[in-house]
Amino acid sequence: MTHRFSISPIHARIPFSPSPPHRQNLAGDLHTHRPRLPLLRSQSPALYNSHFSKDHRMTDNIDNADSVKTYNDLCYDLSSLQDLASRGAWRSILDKVAQARSRSLLSKPHEHLVYLSFNAIALTKLRRFSEAVAELDLVEKGLDIYRYETYPHHYPNRHGSMAPFVLRWLHAELPSRLGKRQETLDRFYILLQFIKEKLTNNLPDSSREVWKKREGLVINSIISHHLSHKEFGVCLDLINELINRESAPVPRAILMSKLGYIQMQFGDLEGARGTFGVIERIVREQKGDTEMMNLVNRNKALMFMVEKDYASAVREYQECIDRDGSDVVAINNKALCLMYMRDLSDSIKVMENALERIPTIALNETFVVNLCSMYELAYVNHSDIKKTLSSWIARVAPDDFDTSCTRI
Amino acid sequence: MVNEGEGGPSGGHGGYGGDNNDSDTDGTQSLAFRVMRLCRPTFHVETPLRFDLSDLIVGEDDDDPQSQFRRLLQSQSSTTTDLTYTNRFLLHDDHPSDAMGLPGMLVLPQSFGAIYLGETFCSYISINNSSSFEVRDIVIKAEIQTERQRILLLDTTKTPVETIRAGGRYDFIVEHDVKELGAHTLVCTAQYSDGDAERKYLPQYFKFTVSNPLSVRTKVRVVKETTYLEACLENNTKSNLYMDQVDFEPASNWSAVLLRADSHHSEKSVSASREIFKPPILIKSGGGIHNYLYQLKPLLDESAPMKFEGSNVLGKLQITWRTNLGEPGRLQTQQITGNLITQKEIELKATKVPSVIILEKPFTVCLSLTNLTESKLGPFEVLLSLSDSQEEKSLIGVGLKKMALPQVEAFRSLNFQMNLIPMEAGMQKISGITVFNTTEKKSYDPLPDIEVGLHMFLSCYCWSSNWSNQKHY
Numbered sequence: 001m002t003h004r005f006s007i008s009p010i011h012a013r014i015p016f017s018p019s020p021p022h023r024q025n026l027a028g029d030l031h032t033h034r035p036r037l038p039l040l041r042s043q044s045p046a047l048y049n050s051h052f053s054k055d056h057r058m059t060d061n062i063d064n065a066d067s068v069k070t071y072n073d074l075c076y077d078l079s080s081l082q083d084l085a086s087r088g089a090w091r092s093i094l095d096k097v098a099q100a101r102s103r104s105l106l107s108k109p110h111e112h113l114v115y116l117s118f119n120a121i122a123l124t125k126l127r128r129f130s131e132a133v134a135e136l137d138l139v140e141k142g143l144d145i146y147r148y149e150t151y152p153h154h155y156p157n158r159h160g161s162m163a164p165f166v167l168r169w170l171h172a173e174l175p176s177r178l179g180k181r182q183e184t185l186d187r188f189y190i191l192l193q194f195i196k197e198k199l200t201n202n203l204p205d206s207s208r209e210v211w212k213k214r215e216g217l218v219i220n221s222i223i224s225h226h227l228s229h230k231e232f233g234v235c236l237d238l239i240n241e242l243i244n245r246e247s248a249p250v251p252r253a254i255l256m257s258k259l260g261y262i263q264m265q266f267g268d269l270e271g272a273r274g275t276f277g278v279i280e281r282i283v284r285e286q287k288g289d290t291e292m293m294n295l296v297n298r299n300k301a302l303m304f305m306v307e308k309d310y311a312s313a314v315r316e317y318q319e320c321i322d323r324d325g326s327d328v329v330a331i332n333n334k335a336l337c338l339m340y341m342r343d344l345s346d347s348i349k350v351m352e353n354a355l356e357r358i359p360t361i362a363l364n365e366t367f368v369v370n371l372c373s374m375y376e377l378a379y380v381n382h383s384d385i386k387k388t389l390s391s392w393i394a395r396v397a398p399d400d401f402d403t404s405c406t407r408i
Numbered sequence: 409m410v411n412e413g414e415g416g417p418s419g420g421h422g423g424y425g426g427d428n429n430d431s432d433t434d435g436t437q438s439l440a441f442r443v444m445r446l447c448r449p450t451f452h453v454e455t456p457l458r459f460d461l462s463d464l465i466v467g468e469d470d471d472d473p474q475s476q477f478r479r480l481l482q483s484q485s486s487t488t489t490d491l492t493y494t495n496r497f498l499l500h501d502d503h504p505s506d507a508m509g510l511p512g513m514l515v516l517p518q519s520f521g522a523i524y525l526g527e528t529f530c531s532y533i534s535i536n537n538s539s540s541f542e543v544r545d546i547v548i549k550a551e552i553q554t555e556r557q558r559i560l561l562l563d564t565t566k567t568p569v570e571t572i573r574a575g576g577r578y579d580f581i582v583e584h585d586v587k588e589l590g591a592h593t594l595v596c597t598a599q600y601s602d603g604d605a606e607r608k609y610l611p612q613y614f615k616f617t618v619s620n621p622l623s624v625r626t627k628v629r630v631v632k633e634t635t636y637l638e639a640c641l642e643n644n645t646k647s648n649l650y651m652d653q654v655d656f657e658p659a660s661n662w663s664a665v666l667l668r669a670d671s672h673h674s675e676k677s678v679s680a681s682r683e684i685f686k687p688p689i690l691i692k693s694g695g696g697i698h699n700y701l702y703q704l705k706p707l708l709d710e711s712a713p714m715k716f717e718g719s720n721v722l723g724k725l726q727i728t729w730r731t732n733l734g735e736p737g738r739l740q741t742q743q744i745t746g747n748l749i750t751q752k753e754i755e756l757k758a759t760k761v762p763s764v765i766i767l768e769k770p771f772t773v774c775l776s777l778t779n780l781t782e783s784k785l786g787p788f789e790v791l792l793s794l795s796d797s798q799e800e801k802s803l804i805g806v807g808l809k810k811m812a813l814p815q816v817e818a819f820r821s822l823n824f825q826m827n828l829i830p831m832e833a834g835m836q837k838i839s840g841i842t843v844f845n846t847t848e849k850k851s852y853d854p855l856p857d858i859e860v861g862l863h864m865f866l867s868c869y870c871w872s873s874n875w876s877n878q879k880h881y
Contacts, residue, residue, distance in 0.1 A: 074465055082465075088493040114465055121464075125457055148467070160469030166459050168468075173455065207471035210462055213504065217460070220507035224455040227510065230648055232690060242505070255505045261451050261512055267650030267730030268688045298512060306448070306734045329512050336449055336514050342581050344534060360493055366452045366513050373516040377444045378577065380538045398493045400457075 075114045076106055088398020090122040097122075109151050110162040117164045124170065125400035129177045132170070139163075139171040165214055168194075169221070176225060185225055192218045216242065232266045249286050253279045257295055260302075269306055276303060294320040294327050301333065310337040326361050328354065332370060339374065348374050359396050365405040368393070372406050383408065438539035438603065439546070439572070441596045441612040446530045446581065447521060448733040449514040456509045458499045522646050524621035526727075526737040529584045533562075533596060537572040541603025544571050552584050553593045559584060572600075589618050621645045621737060624725060628746045635704040635746055637664070639725060643691040649729040651689040652736070656702045658723035659743075667701040691729075704746075720746035753781050754816075754843060754852055759823065770827045773838065777824070779816040786815035789844040792826070 071079035077100075084092050097119040099105070106112050116135060123132035138146075148158035155162075172191050176184035195215045199208065219242055226235045239259050246252045260275040276299040283292045301316035317334035320327045331354045338347035351371045354362040371389070375382045390406050397403075462470075499506055523529060533550060537543055546569040550562040561582040572578050586592075594614040602608050623642040628635060637656065643649050658664040691698045704722060725741040760774035779785045790811045816822045830836060844851040 071465070078465060085497050086492045086494040088496060110467060113467075117464060121457065121459070160467060162467035162469075164465060165463040165468040169459075169463065173457075176455070204471055207469070210471065213460065214463065216504050217463075217499075217507050220505055220509075221455060224453065224507070224509040227453045227508075228455070230693075232648065233687075236687075250502055251504055254503060257512065258505055258508055258510045261510055263688075264733050265451050266648055266688065266690055267652065267732065267734050269730070269734040271688065302512075332513050336516060339516070339532070340446060340581075342532070342579050344532070344577070344579055361495070364496075366515055369518070370514075370516050373444070373518070377442050377532060377534055378536075380440045380442065380536050398496060400496065 075111045076100070076108075078114065081115075081118050085118065085121075088125075088400055090125045090399040092399075093118055093122040094126075108154050109146070110148075110155075113146060113163055113167070117166050117170075120170055121166065124174065124177070127177075127400075127402070129174060133174050133178070136167065136171050136174065139167050143167065169217070172218075173221065181225065181229070185222070188218055188222045188225070192222070216245070227262065227265075230266075232262060235262055249282055250288075250292065253282050253288075253292060253295060256282075257299060260299060264302060264306065269303075272306075273303060276300070290323050294324055294330065298327075298330055298333070301330075301337075305333075305337060305340075308340075310341045313337045314341070326358050328358070328362050328364070328367065331362065332367055335374075336370065344374060344378050348378060355392075363393070363397055363401070365402050368405045369407075376407075437608060437610050438537055438541065438543050439598055439600060439608075439610050440536050440538060441598070441610070442534045442536060443594065443596070443612075443614050444532045444534075445517060445520050445523075446532050447517050448735045449516055450732045451510060452513045452515050454509040456496075456507060458495075458497060458506060460499050460501075520616065523586060523616055523618050524645055524737060525586055525589055525618055526621060526739040527586050527735070529586050529592075529616075531582050531594065532579065533582060534577050534579045535572070535596075535598055537574060537576050539603060540574050542571055542573050543603070544601045545569075546572060546578065546598055546600040548578070548580075549595075549597045550580075550582050551595045553595055554588045555590055556588060586618050589620060592616050592618055619644070621649070621729075622727065622739065624727075624741050626744050628722065628744075630747060633705070635662075635706075635722070637702040637704055637722060637744065637746075639700045639702070639744075641691060641698050641700070641727070643693055643696045645693055645731075647693050647731045648696070649691045649693075649731065649737075651691060651698065651727070652730045653726070653728040654689075654700055655726045656700070656723055657726055658704060659721045661707050662704050662722055663707055664723065665703045667703055722746045753785065754778060755780060756841065756843065758838070765830055767830055767833055770829050773826050773828060775824055775826060776821045777813065777816060777843065778821040779818060782818050784815050784817055785845060786813065787846050788813040788816075789846055790824075790826075791842045791844065792828075792840060 068079040071082055077096075081093060081096065084090075084096065097115045100115055106115060116138075120132050120135040123129070123135060143161060143163045146163045147161050148155040168191055172184055172187035174184070175181070175187065192215065195211055195218060198211050199215065203211065219238055223235050223238050223242075226232075226238070236259075239255070239262065243252065243255055243259065246255055256275055256279050260272045260279070263269075263272040263275060276296075279299060280296050283296050286292065288296070297316045297320045301313040301320075304310070304313040304316065314334055314337045317330040317337065320330035321334065324330075331350060335347040335350040338344075338350065348371070351367065351374065355367075355371075368389070372382075372386055375385050375389075379385060386406055386408050390403065390408055393401065393403065393406070529552075535546070535548060546564070548562065548564045548569065549560070552559045552561060561584055562580060569578050592615070594616070596612045596614070598610045600608055600610070621644055623644060625640045625642070627638040627640075629638070630636075639654075639656070641651070641654070656664050656666070689698060722744045724743050726738075727740065728736060728738050730736050755778040757776050757778070758773055759776045762771050765771045777788065777790075790813060811824070811826070813822060813824060828838065842851050
């Protein structure tokens with residue numbers, strides 16, 4: 001018999017409770033006035049701060065009582081964990097888990113597993129890989145004991161594994177972070193086999209859908225590992241398999257774009273052109289929305305770029321940005337095109353503008369690597385401006401942001 | 409590439425200043441060159457640590473948490489007002505391929521990298537005024553200096569840059585097709601008037617080395633009338649090379665066809681968009697190889713039925729490869745030569761062999777000797793040699809061991825006959841025929857064996873030569 005996690009209509013609605021101490025501290029950090037980067041066009045600090053004013057707290061993401069209750073019904077104080085994770089407050093999560101453990105706040109076995117998952121993820125995000133591996137020791141020993149039927153007094157009439165799937169995924173991924181790439185690949189392929197075997201069983205439709213999604217996830221992870229080692233042949237085979245499995249047009253178009261990128265990456269420009277052409281047809285037939293139209297424009301821009309027609313590429317990217325000001329891929333790539341057009345000053349402006357306007361979306365390591373490369377080229381004494389950028393990042397960035405990307 | 413968790417790229421900065429030769433400069437410089445190699449960017453690749461909500465907070469066997477959490481997720485992530493880092497943590501339902509870690513973001517080259525013969529060197533050059541004063545009348549020059557030559561890439565002597573303000577920059581991009589191996593230096597020089605109206609000179613040098621990207625090894629084999637050229641390309645670079653085009657351009661007297669293996673049935677993709685999945689020819693970095701096989705046929709000119717003598721030029725290979733984002737490189741090989749063909753001067757053929765040959769009874773073979781040269785050849789001696797083989801011969805001749813033939817005119821044939829006695833049944837070869845030119849005192853290369861089919865054999869007899877229709881016993 002399956003159990004659904006629904007809000008019981010019998011309970012009265014609980015009004016949204018004031019944020020616990022953890023969240024307030026974090027919000028406090030983000031309220032700090034950000035020093036403006038030099039050479040930026042003047043932007044009113046007030047405009048920036050309004051995003052983070054007390055009236056629009058970032059804490060209001062989980063802003064309705066229903067979600068909070070849903071989370072907390074599942075697991076003790078889960079809504080907090082979720083909130084912290086969404087804001088990249090991984091150190092706070094480690095504290096929270098440590099606290100829950102030391103104060104024995106968790107009463108049920110599955111709660112321990114959920115907290116363990118968050119802990120392992122936090123450690124991995126903070127690049128403390130050996131500790132993450134230690135945390136996952138129980139996966140190593142086997143997850144078979146973590147089933148509902150092992151604890152009938154906690155979970156009467158429930159069956160199945162209570163371990164979140166993420167534990168298996170992390171267990172496969174971690175060795176590569178410690179330099180043992182082959183171990184990771186082996187584990188992912190074994191995990192793939194495990195999922196395929198699960199799918200041969202007679203599963204209810206909803207469960208089958210979830211496991212099929214996990215199969216896709218593992219194949220995607222395998223592709224990313226092969227890609228980072230430039231093993232393009234196997235990537236093409238695997239992505240071919242994924243494309244054949246994907247019938248929904250939007251995910252299919254996005255997936256095929258990645259095939260196009262891979263083809264471009266190893267130099268098969270004609271192949272990429274063909275792939276992008278197919279995507280364009282799909283999107284036209286679907287009368288795609290903003291996201292799809294931007295995808296097509298970005299693909300067109302890439303084809304212009306490889307022909308060194310940077311002006312046309314910039315035009316395509318601008319169309320994307322006009323349609324969706326938070327299209328960070330378009331913004332980043334447009335800045336690169338400007339640089340290849342000898343316009344280093346404007347490329348820097350485009351990057352800095354995005355960081356100021358949409359910091360939480362634009363702030364990622366790749367973006368910063370590009371901006372720092374531009375700084376190094378533009379300034380003889382680039383360490384000053386990079387330090388300014390660095391201090392800004394320190395105030396705004398999530399805990400897991402890899403600051404080595406500034407190369408200071 | 410920025411690999412999450414491994415720390416940023418080490419060493420190699422994008423932009424860098426070069427060496428200064430201080431002998432020509434005195435005092436401080438207001439200007440400085442910053443240089444960055446502009447090879448094509450690459451796509452950022454990573455393995456993201458992003459998860460589906462259902463994989464995270466419920467047991468793996470719990471079914472259909474989807475609909476609930478979809479609601480939760482939607483309330484969380486509206487695109488423009490979502491000011492959290494949820495995108496670094498959660499995967500969206502509609503974008504499962506985000507887990508592949510290939511968002512389509514391009515990354516600038518993070519180090520100078522290696523540079524190979526046949527590629528194009530492209531560089532962003534920025535001249536910075538880091539002083540507090542304007543500089544004027546800037547004459548900028550950029551050159552590539554190799555062991556053999558100096559190539560001018562940029563020269564503003566005729567139209568000097570009027571001014572660069574304090575804190576300002578003047579940028580340019582240069583390109584140069586790399587055609588030499590070894591040490592190269594990008595020499596950037598600027599002459600300018602600084603804040604004190606003093607004329608200053610700033611030279612800066614950026615060194616790099618050009619290596620050979622490919623080794624090409626060829627083998628030529630001749631099978632009957634056809635020449636086969638096998639070319640093995642070895643990749644000596646640090647990246648995989650996509651072979652965009654490898655064309656063999658034959659010399660004028662040859663035609664060439666590339667031979668391709670039939671593709672294995674497993675390679676034939678059943679996908680609807682079949683044309684996209686044509687397997688690319690990608691040669692792996694650091695020693696990977698790929699072989700090409702060409703079938704060459706000589707183009708025979710009707711008026712001159714002769715074959716060329718001396719070294720045999722077959723043609724050359726034109727190679728175009730591509731690396732990331734289609735960065736091209738082009739090379740051609742030197743002329744590839746085939747085996748030396750010595751011109752055949754004579755040809756010996758059997759023109760008539762009796763249809764029934766009886767064991768141990770003599771039979772007559774009609775032969776013709778053709779003179780393939782432009783001048784008279786001969787006289788000749790024809791020998792059926794017995795000394796070559798130690799095995800018992802299946803055909804023997806007894807009696808006259810050599811036969812004398814007169815001179816043969818240019819392009820003419822001479823017919824003669826041999827009598828032979830078969831000692832074994834079945835298909836036999838007439839072998840060991842040697843033709844000796846008595847004037848030039850040379851014998852010709854062993855002539856091809858002539859096959860004859862023999863029905864039955866009886867006993868042995870004497871051999872006789874009767875080209876003059878005289879029988880000698």
